[in-house]
Amino acid sequence: MQNTTSTKVEDTVANAEKLAHRTGTAVGNVVDATTSAGKQVGAVASSEMSNLRDELDDLISRMPSLSDVDLEEAKDKLMEKMASAKVVAKIVAADARKHFNDGVDCSRGYVKEHPLQAVGYAAAIGFLLGLLVSRR
Secondary structure (H helix, E strand, O other): OHHHHHHHHHHHHHHHHHHHHHHHHHHHHHHHHHHHHHHHHHHHHHHHHHHHHHHHHHHHHHHHHOOHHHHHHHHHHHHHHHHHHHHHHHHHHHHHHHHHHHHHHHHHHHHHHOHHHHHHHHHHHHHHHHHHHHHO
């Protein structure tokens, strides 16, 4: 009888570990997608800011020789570039937000489809974290 109970406990722990591993993989995929989108946002923003800085430096160096009309045109061009950079940043940020929300929706869908397994996974993860913390 005791052997059967210990076998059931071992099976339950093994299943919980498998479930925790699958959950960890899913969370890792969501984090990777979000990180990738964040890097894209950073790269685009950095590139746009660099372009704006170069244009502003050029404008400042030419400022003494420009007429009022030329200064107004330069200001308008600079404002257009800033608006463009803002639009690009918003698009990339929206894309990153979409990836994150897709991951959250996927996780919610899994929990709705397999509520008992989700509770089991959460309990197993809590148990494993408790073991790790108590060892320190």
